[in-house]
Amino acid sequence: GGEEKVPECEFEQGEVYAVDVAMSTGDGKVRPGTLRTTVFKRNVETNYRLKMKASRYVLSEVDRKFPTLPFTLRHFEDERSAKMGITECVAHGLLTPYPSLHERDGGANVAHFKCTVLLLPSGTSKVTGLKIPEYFTTDKSPDDETAQALKDIAEREAKKAKKKNKKKKKKANK
Template structure:
């Protein structure tokens, strides 16, 4: 846990930036490993468990010299076609991927409460030989271009409402709609839903306060675009994703519920988790029920558009540093797989998309060296590692 002084410094503290970056590297590698597994016939619950395992395996290899809280920030969710988000099914309630399914993969990790989340969309079986066409191509490209434009706006002096405006201009060009009710948040240590908010689409009863982005801020940018009306509903599917409500306490009556809450407090004290993560499913289900009855958990139900509609999603984690903006979870998607006659028409938005995305390398904290040989070896190792990271990010984008 950071000291109060370190937290106050935020992204001016090299240790904080390092934790964000390391969590992001783990998320990127997990997502890159999971994407090829999403083939026709693959079981969704198994894929979600694989994603969680990849995150946990990655976390086990970093910051091992001292006790530090590490874990999943959002359990792996794989939502198909008109299902928008939070589909992380139990094994007995799962389904399999089919050729042509449009899927959204979302996952995240944290180190000492510093969060990196990412999401991508893909079509099962798509390739250069079998490209994405029709309304699938339209909705995926709309979401992809929307988040690319947003990333170029997220810098000191720009406003959240500018991002909302460009989201909706691009969606309209592809004859799609931004999903209502979706918010992108500023993030801080252990906080995934900070006060600075970007709304995907304003409506009659959904508005947010305008603000200007500033240096030393971190955000998770989330965009959902639909071929339908963009008005999702809560599905009848079982909710499996939850978060501990830290401001609520209650002496649970059932022993199984108390055991469940003890495990939640130990493994997932502040961020999201899935029922899949508990070995004793009976205790977990009883515990969830009693905790919900006493407002000790927040639930994240599965949400869907109408049957036949298609929804695409992209999510990235962004740090606004004093030296520039960096996307620490770069997009993992190849837009050349999509074929459509629709395109962005607004000249200002086209100019924005044509702008080079400015990113910066984050220097690691310097350590004292005992002698010149060790200093030289460490420098060479650092240069090699930096080149690896740059190559990996370039490949991902």
């Protein structure tokens, strides 16, 4: 394809951003894996009257302990009951599953990192996400070719998302 320009963007004090990074040692075509999903997040804008007792238990616990943050099945005292209840909650859009990610070839390593950052007068502050130990530092940086390839991938994904949103809006307006 042709050379694409990344639109210029200015970050301003007082803004909040979600940073979502997926990396792979393979060809970069990361997809949801076949392993059972164990990380979920509550969709607070969605409501539904659940039928199963196990599902109501799960939703009640999620609303009480993790109303807006991701959680794992390990957080439940009765994990077996939670597994049953999660299914109905996901089916009705009350919970969003976060599947494990894999490469097509199966031999590649995949890492996925998410965090939320605040742009404050005193500087940038990471408010969610795992703490990265100090010993995870590097003196390496991508060469120009790799940096450009990463920009190209990000731009393609942004265009795909934009097209998808336009289609959703058109469909909703019909």
